[in-house]
Amino acid sequence: MATPPPPQQGRYPGPGPHPHQAPFPPRDGAFAPDGTPQAPVYGAYAPRTPEEGAYGCRVCGSLPVADTTVYGHQGMVVLMRFLSRRGPFCRDCGLRIVRDMSAKTLWQGWWGPLSLFVTPVVLLTNLAPWGRLRRLGPPTGGAVAPLDPGRPLWRRPAAVAVLVPMALVALAFPVLVLVAVVGGDGKRAPLAVGQCVRNAGDWRDQDLRVTECGSVSAEFEVTRLLDAPGVACADGEYIARLEYGPGGRTASCLRPLR
Numbered sequence: 001m002a003t004p005p006p007p008q009q010g011r012y013p014g015p016g017p018h019p020h021q022a023p024f025p026p027r028d029g030a031f032a033p034d035g036t037p038q039a040p041v042y043g044a045y046a047p048r049t050p051e052e053g054a055y056g057c058r059v060c061g062s063l064p065v066a067d068t069t070v071y072g073h074q075g076m077v078v079l080m081r082f083l084s085r086r087g088p089f090c091r092d093c094g095l096r097i098v099r100d101m102s103a104k105t106l107w108q109g110w111w112g113p114l115s116l117f118v119t120p121v122v123l124l125t126n127l128a129p130w131g132r133l134r135r136l137g138p139p140t141g142g143a144v145a146p147l148d149p150g151r152p153l154w155r156r157p158a159a160v161a162v163l164v165p166m167a168l169v170a171l172a173f174p175v176l177v178l179v180a181v182v183g184g185d186g187k188r189a190p191l192a193v194g195q196c197v198r199n200a201g202d203w204r205d206q207d208l209r210v211t212e213c214g215s216v217s218a219e220f221e222v223t224r225l226l227d228a229p230g231v232a233c234a235d236g237e238y239i240a241r242l243e244y245g246p247g248g249r250t251a252s253c254l255r256p257l258r
Contacts, residue, residue, distance in 0.1 A: 057090035062142030065090050068129035072101035073122040074108045075115025090139035092146035098130045099153050106162045190246045195222045197254065206241050220254035
């Protein structure tokens with residue numbers, strides 16, 4: 001009778017698990033087709049839904065996961081670089097990756113003519129994986145601890161350093177319009193006979209502003225325009241510069257009100 005060959009070194013007998021490979025526990029409520037509880041799965045996770053994929057989180061091995069891809073962008077003046085990290089990811093690891101790559105894109109992605117247009121698209125594209133990851137439950141059953149999601153994007157210095165100047169640029173135009181409206185209130189050119197003005201500057205650098213004649217700030221009244229030969233201002237009157245007359249070529253006579 002022949003004797004069986006001795007077991008080979010480095011091999012393990014039987015169909016069971018490797019002696020150095022711990023089984024992953026079965027998922028709650030998981031049953032085989034015949035109704036019996038599902039047996040432990042060795043070397044991979046047993047997914048409960050198609051969303052979880054064939055394996056757990058790519059980073060830590062936890063479930064549940066979302067099979068999604070996170071994008072980043074780097075502008076390098078003339079060149080550009082597209083970045084991506086593909087899942088599946090659990091909630092915590094995925095949020096950490098989305099926040100890190102989006103924060104780096106916010107301050108690295110604008111340095112190039114084409115990158116100015118690509119960077120906003122990349123940031124908006126990351127909203128989809130961010131929303132899917134946020135809807136996942138807490139990660140469990142991983143081989144290692146999940147990543148710390150970290151601070152939200154709007155609380156990170158790299159993102160704030162870019163968002164603040166962008167906000168200032170966005171507000172610059174309406175602020176300039178408001179300053180022009182408020183600062184230009186009371187200014188009219190050319191001056192007309194009968195109007196009252198005040199001089200916000202000195203006579204070497206006139207800054208004539210139209211105001212109500214009954215106002216306490218009114219200083220001069222426009223009496224005539226020097227628009228014809230022989231026309232002159234009366235004694236004691238001042239002469240406004242040409243730029244305050246019709247066409248910017250006519251002087252005006254200003255009578256002091258006090």
